[in-house]
Amino acid sequence: MEAGDIAAVLARASGGDEEAFGLLVNSHARTAFRLAFRLTGDERDAEDVVQESFIRAYRQLGRFEARSNFGTWLHRIVVNCAMDALRSRHTRRAERTGEPVEDAPDLAKSEAPSPERLALSTEIRRRVDDSMASLTPQERVAFALRHYEGRSIDEIGRTLGVQKSAAKHAVFRAVRKLRTALEPLRRYQ
Amino acid sequence: MTHHSDDELLLEYYGEEGPSPHLATCAECTARFRQLKTVLDAFTLEPPERSEHYGLEVWQSIRHRLPARESWWQSMLGLRPVLAAAAAILLLITGFAAGRFWPSDVQPALQVAGVDDVTTTVPMATEDEARRRVVLMTVTDHFDRSDRVLAEIMNAPGPHDLTAERQSARDLVAASRLYRHDAVVINEPAVAAVLEDVERVLLDVVHQPSTATAADLNEIRRRIESASLLFKLRVMANELQRQLEESSSPSTLPSTSTIG
16 A cells, blocks of 8 residues: 555544555554564464554544554554563463562573484574563563564664663663573583 | 673664774673674564465454444445435335345345255345345355456466456446445445445456556556455455354344444
């Protein structure tokens, strides 16, 4: 869809035209999914986040300013929805284990797999996944936006509605935890 | 010499700050930077691909969960009283005419769809409801065929022999005019509107030369894309299909106008 078309469709959608909103969903859904997946790291969660984001966008369409970019506006909504999904997942994990999950698991203490028995790349992948799961929602989102999406710290702060320094420290904390989690593998590299 | 902290190296890795002159000259910081890079480079995440229909799937999943709002055609009629009055009169006239002549067509059409005994399958069905089902089934099939023709044009390499597509489009345009009338009769203005949109582009296809150049094809594709025709077609076809499948009793068959 071209820029002029998007503006016209947006105007119709803002006026309550559901069909026009459907066109916006159609043209932005795949981008929204890629973002949601990078933030949540889970296909099913990403699907839910995409749907929830569009429902939320529809509800808030009246607040959208015509001069703004719909993609940018939707990006922020997807991030917020993903953050909610991660918080909910985080809480469920805490309830299941009965322990706080803020800190990275002490992977260094776990028995390192023998290189003969296990491919190192598989172990790295597992540890990467485990270490990502250990991050708080804000750390995870800040890291994903910086690392996978290539957003600047400044943009991340604006998207999350926090100061630039807070966004920066969220990324710092995330990377520290990730490095700690992967530290035991250094000896094989 | 003051070495970089880990956090400073991280900002360097992400290019948040300009290139560090210190890093270029300090072997210790360079080694630490390489270690950091090795760890962070291990974090890759490629999202699974989604098909080109993904947007449509999302829309189908959420459209019934959206809060009720006035649809576009209701707004249009509300803004144009003359048009609303004309539509109402047309509806009355066609409804009256259809009521007189339609019943003889109902049963054969249902038999085509595999319903052998209308009275057994839909005992509560009134003539209007049965007629409505027939129209929706026919239009759903028409949308599928239109979709195929337009999709072929979207994927055709240029130059391309359009003879087959032009013939199909001509047939579809002729049928579409009848179906639009039927859609109005059964109070489905949203269906009629999509039929009209598709008809316009099909007419463009009919008027193309037999051998379309790449430029000709691009122009038709632009029209198809700018009107989001394939999307509209698929949404409407899916919606009609869903209604037909879900309505175990024809009396529960809702209008797409109240749904969309």
